[in-house]
Amino acid sequence: MAVVGAGMGGLAVTARLARAGHTVTVYEQAPEHGGKLGVLRREGFTFDTGPSLLTLPQVYRDLFAETGAPLDDVVDVVPVEPVCRYRFPDGSTLDLPHAERDVDAAIAGALGPKAARDWRAVMNDAERLWDLVGEPVLQNPLGGVRDLVRRSASVRDLMAIAPWRTLRGLGERRLEDPRLRMLLDRYATYSGSDPRRTPALMTVVPFIEQRFGGWYVLGGLRRLGEALFERCVLLGASFRFDTKVETIETRAGGVSGLVLRDGERVDADVVVSDADAAQLYGALLPDRRARRARRALRKVEPSLSGFVLLLALRGRTPDAAHHRVLFPADYDAEFDSIFGKDPRPVPDPTVYVCHPADPSMAPDGAEAWFVLVNAPRQGQVDWTAPGLADRYADRVLEVMANRGLDVRDRLLWREIRTPADWERDTGSVGGAIYGTSSNGPRAALLRPANRSPVPGLFLVGGSAHPGGGLPLVGMSAAIVSRLVGPA
Template sequence: MARVVVVGAGMGGLAAAARLGAAGHDVTVVEQAGTHGGKLGTLSRDGYTFDTGPSLLTLPEVYRDLFAATGAPLDEVVEVVPVDPTCHYRFPDGVELDLPHVEAEVGPALATAFGPTAAEQWGSVMADAARLWDLVGEPVLQRPLRGVLDLVRRSANVRDLAAIAPWRTLRSLGRRLPDPRLRMLLDRYATYTGSDPRRVPALMSVVPFVEQRFGGWYVRGGLRRLADALADRCLEVGARLRYDAPVCRVEVDARGVTGVRLRDGEVLGADVVVSDVDARSLYRDLLPDRRAQRSLDRVDPSLSGFVLLLALRGRTPNPRHHRVLFPQDYDAEFDAVFGRSPRPVEDPTVYVCSPADPAVAPAGDEAWFVLVNAPRHGPVDWTAPGLADRYGDHVLDVLTRRGLDVRDRVRWREVRTPADWERDTGSVGGAIYGSSSNGPRAALLRPANRARVRGLFLVGGSAHPGGGLPLVAMSAAIVARLIGPA
């Protein structure tokens, strides 16, 4: 039995703690904040409840496997329900598309919106993405990856490596789609990893494939309940959760890790340390490593987000769980977020999540989570006086221009900026996904789950295989296998 300290109670850290506790290890989770869940946060006020982070669950089987391996099945502790349509899209020309939850219905929906030729072209791109998923879904995403040679070894032949083609971008793949609206739809999936479609590898076409093949899902009462259930599971398998316990250093000697030091001076001894903090913070602050820092400096952090939480009176006609309202010029948005002069996006894509769930709003009202892509805090000073409120007003005006005027329905609103994400989660600049996937190295060669220091392991969005609810749980499964049973 190893003494394990998990630094950070985000979803990756909790998943690792649950697996390691169930495997018989002595596990303590230390979290700087006063609660668990990391970016999977929540806000409740006056009968309204908001998920303040992820709002769509894909690949729920990853969490079913996690809960089955650590105790009672997932579906006994939370209610996971399909979202149908998965998303409603509005394009700059006013054309609208409901993308169905059921894969077989996607082609007919696209044919109705854009014509049969466009539907066939999208289907061809997704057929190739299915092949990519076979190549990376288990061999790459669910196993440790230590570098380029590992990737080459796991490609059965040269044709497989050519199919992965990490040098080809999602934007270049989109040129197979003559309809500009389909190209815009494909580009959007780069933002699922906080990235720029002009730089993210075409391999990311597996993201829309996964969403369409396995569907989009919601946890009744809000996705935060998934974090609560996972924290409960950690306690059930014997792990200890310590909140308001920030770590200032990972302690090491010549043999490897020896524990962690808390900011108040307390030292927790450990044979194994699992880090669920941003890799940049780990190697800059907790265990300075210039070599690791130089490698990370070559990778863009992911984009951040500006969020409005809107408590709305009344109901919206033709409600949808998820809406995406595209701008006229998508590239201008990515220029603003990732360019040399980062700035709040003037004409942003607006994402709205408004669950038809009686648990999240008073009867007859709605709780809206509104998100726009935003540059990180630092390049933009999101604490500048008045900026957050002015930009919040601007986002409401953009919604109005795109046919969703809710300004006279707002009972109250809360704003979350990249500066808030940085403060609350410790992510550098409020980067939602840790590292972006901008470029082959960033997408496929994130920091390894096993560090160079003996006994140190990494989980979470900045480590392999990446950010998002399914992937951080996969990183925890990888680490649990590397550490092994007690």
């Protein structure tokens, strides 16, 4: 059995399939595992270059428990408190706590009792949506609209999901405080999307964060990927790094193997692809049976990408928070810059900052900061143009300073990651962080199916059902392992 790609989806499905008795070989074009869950280590500083917050940790607790030793035996998973500190355009701030029981009081204290009541009402409705989609939809194969309808218990359930309503529209109807509307809009970016086009169903994202909390892995979230890789090796899986798959070969009965970049052919009657679905169907799989899947992908929009600064800073930050989000005055201008007719680097972006209170991540008396801003994909903007990355990095630091977080005089050095780097390093189209966006009902609910049109070929990872982000990627691996079955 062959797995194409050693991102978190590829690793998770490999562990499950190896545990089920399959002989698994993983082919990864990069020199190491992890995909977007990357790491940079330099001069005593350690940076997670991908996800920095774990929600729904039970997905990985189940994975590790079902493949060997429990998760807590191999990594330290700790709560993040607060989960995030938000700074709004008027200078007000909101610390959203880890524990759901404390959320109402935090919002009331920062934004007023009316805001807390409004938010709670939206989250109560989101709880019902989670009951409707959490297990029936997200944790089972979904092959199309018929599956979605079949998994809904009633017409009332479909009306509750209401895919024609947008996240922005719900906020405008239900949340009086513009700061709360801005907060709700932000959760569209968890799937790399535009809140003006993302279905209101995405209210389940903040609900999940508040119901199950935000978590961090000591030593960085990369440790989760390393622990999962070690689990795969213990279970007998083989890995071939620096090995690019050029073609997935098929025959009348289904998949037959792989052709590697050097011309080597590998026989396999089961292939699991952790490659971006657009890359799989557009480049790796010439089979005519995939024509419908290719057409469907052409109708959806890839997710946004990200521009990242890794900052090595001298000194310590008073009143630090693990995560900060610094909102702009005009949030719509950001989405226009990314998803509009003339994509360009966002002039005044939302800035996301992570600086964990983890002494293992930086030398004594120093801090390692991960800074992310949403960005158009490579190809929409030529991020390799001379000087662009450095100029934009300077602009992001200036924006941070204008919003009360000036670290320029503390800067020892910086590393820059652009959408072009994400595309090169992960194979995602244009450096799209989440595969396809959730811009529209079909894109949000009907991502590429885990079972391909070619027998024996399966899709795992953030570009396939149920979507991007560590929890959903873990769910996709569980779905695929059930579809493949035991050896």
